[in-house]
Amino acid sequence: MSKVGVPKEIKNNEYRVALTLAGTSAMVAQGHTVYVEKNAGVGSGIADKEYEKAGAKILPDAKSVFGEADMIMKVKEPQASEVAMLKKGQLLFTYLHLAAEPKLAHDLAKTGATCIAYETVQLANGSLPLLTPMSEIAGRLSTQIGANYLEKPMGGRGILLGGVPGVEPGRVIIIGGGVVGTNAAKIALGLGARVTLFDLNLDRLRYLDDIFNGQVRTVFSVGHYLEEALPSADLVIGAVLLPGKQAPRVITRDMLKKMKEGSVIVDVSVDQGGCIETIHATTHSDPIYTVDGVVHYGVANIPGAVPWTSTRALTNATMPYALKLAKLGYKACLDDPALEKGVNIHEGEIVHPGVKEACESLATAK
Secondary structure, eight states: OOEEEEOOOOSTTOOOOSOOHHHHHHHHHTTOEEEEETTTTGGGTOOHHHHHHHTOEEESSHHHHHHHOSEEEOSSOOOHHHHTTOOTTOEEEEOOOGGGOHHHHHHHHHHTOEEEEGGGOOOTTSOOTTTHHHHHHHHHHHHHHHHHHTSGGGTSOOOOTTOBTTBOOOEEEEEOOSHHHHHHHHHHHHHTOEEEEEESOHHHHHHHHHHTTTOSEEEEOSSHHHHHHGGGOSEEEEOOOOTTSOOOOOBOHHHHTTSOTTOEEEEGGGGGTOSBTTOOOBBTTBOEEEETTEEEEOBTTGGGGSHHHHHHHHHHHHHHHHHHHHHHTTHHHHHOHHHHHHEEEETTEEOOHHHHHHHHHHHHHO
């Protein structure tokens, strides 16, 4: 049986927690010991007393949790102080997004821990079951966030996305028709905006045209046509994903200059390096900056803003895999092809092909 540790998240304004009460009860019922750091669940509405009632043991600090556990469950990538506490043979199960963080990848490899990334666990059909719930939330929030920053006091043009009778609505461009882009489009349509969605997969565009009943304008490719569309955009949402790899830059600095002053970019793919040349990661406490008059929002943990919802959505998806890992350790990855694709770091090496390629590419570029 395993000792499962749940530390309190320490990334800027990160209020999620990796294990809910239901997950704790399931772990304990299977004979595992669950160690939860004091106040780890408070931001998600889960008190220490509730964890104890579910069978967990509360420890005073992260050092105690890392020291006791065979397997660490987190939400976001480990920060420097957490990397220092990882040990050889320990399992780490969390979001990593290492394609844009080569130093972190190499630092994790040096610990000797096996690091399994939620975002690269992949089913045979290509879907990403542990990324999907957060992509749904990030997609929906991206439109809300963009609408907020279009307000004049927030630095935007002063556009109401839905418009009013007699005044045309705002225009939204979404780059990428996956889970993030689809959910962003749902909210944008719900607000009454005019939505154009770009993607390189014709079958996906056909599907989106069908489910949105033609209300979303779908466009193949993101080069010439995207450049033509940008001058009319009020809000651009970056939703490009190549699993495990760095996001391609589809909007260059020169293209950005064609956008209207006070327009807004929300790049959800920033945790994989971003699909906008001028984007860089920001935080919930300092979320935006302006380049060439365009407001840039680059928060890398968008779902952390709604922890009550996102913690529960995340753990609904992660728990079946977490239970396998707690029971079998690394062997679970050899028995489950989806989990095997989640392994990014093992025995001191970067083993995920996409992450390895991205890290080598960034190292060469420097």
